[in-house]
Amino acid sequence: MKGKSNLDKVKPTNNEKLISGLVSIIMPCYNGETFIKETIESVLNQTYQLWELLIIDDGSQDNSVDIIKSYQADQRIKLIQQPNGGSAMARNNGIRHSQGQYMALLDSDDIWLPNFLEEQIKFMKSKNAICVCCSYGRIDEKSNDILKPVIAKKVITSKDMQAVDYVGTLTGVYDQSKHGKIYLRKELNSLLDDYAFFVDVINLEGVAYGNPEILAKYRVRQGSMTSNKKKLIMKHYRFYRDVLKQHKIKSGVSVCKWAINGFLKYNVIHRKK
Numbered sequence: 001m002k003g004k005s006n007l008d009k010v011k012p013t014n015n016e017k018l019i020s021g022l023v024s025i026i027m028p029c030y031n032g033e034t035f036i037k038e039t040i041e042s043v044l045n046q047t048y049q050l051w052e053l054l055i056i057d058d059g060s061q062d063n064s065v066d067i068i069k070s071y072q073a074d075q076r077i078k079l080i081q082q083p084n085g086g087s088a089m090a091r092n093n094g095i096r097h098s099q100g101q102y103m104a105l106l107d108s109d110d111i112w113l114p115n116f117l118e119e120q121i122k123f124m125k126s127k128n129a130i131c132v133c134c135s136y137g138r139i140d141e142k143s144n145d146i147l148k149p150v151i152a153k154k155v156i157t158s159k160d161m162q163a164v165d166y167v168g169t170l171t172g173v174y175d176q177s178k179h180g181k182i183y184l185r186k187e188l189n190s191l192l193d194d195y196a197f198f199v200d201v202i203n204l205e206g207v208a209y210g211n212p213e214i215l216a217k218y219r220v221r222q223g224s225m226t227s228n229k230k231k232l233i234m235k236h237y238r239f240y241r242d243v244l245k246q247h248k249i250k251s252g253v254s255v256c257k258w259a260i261n262g263f264l265k266y267n268v269i270h271r272k273k
Helices: 036-044 064-069 087-097 116-127 193-203 229-243 248-266
Strands: 018-029 051-058 077-082 100-105 131-139 145-150 155-157 173-175 207-219
Touching (some): 018 087, 036 051, 051 064, 051 087, 064 077, 100 116, 116 131, 116 207, 131 193, 193 229, 229 248
Parallel strands (some): 018 051, 018 100, 131 207
Antiparallel strands (some): 131 145, 131 173
């Protein structure tokens, strides 16, 4: 891999020195024993090897911690344990301990394809951008491909993010070297905190870019909050009103746009033959 060594430092505006070229992968985990092995393996299989994986165990009551510890012979994998506080608090704990120029969020049940980091960093440099995302596929609880892939929007502006979250959390990469670390809003109680995070990141320069390549796989789990759109309608409405500060009519329009986008994403299933 070409570029600066992992001892070179970059200095963001918050005066915290970061390691140039290093990717800090932030992975919250709560009772993730079923899928976390597959997720960790997808990080280990990356063609871009200059990374640190910070796994924040959020008070798991299963065997998650033992599984994570079994991978700690690789010193790039770091376990941080905390009492249960939700994904936003866990992610912030990881970001606080991160040392990398680049930061990526990866949940403990999702998967990166082997060239995810290499292609995303290359894409980011080609766009001279601080934030990029990419297209991704969907898998079920048995890791079978389901649904149509979600194709990334080529250019994502701050205005675009006012109604629909166009950044798949598992696909976003943020370059921390210019503006410094951005933390998630823990007051959101881990609901849409990742959406708010990428709103905040994109607002820094007003734009992010979507890589059309499919480089990751999002796991759709039965009974998950994101799979039950009806329960999220009021949550989204409050998000648009309280977080994005939209007036009532615009918030209603935003909810409609979000609902239509969700319907299109989840209602046509294409299983592999």
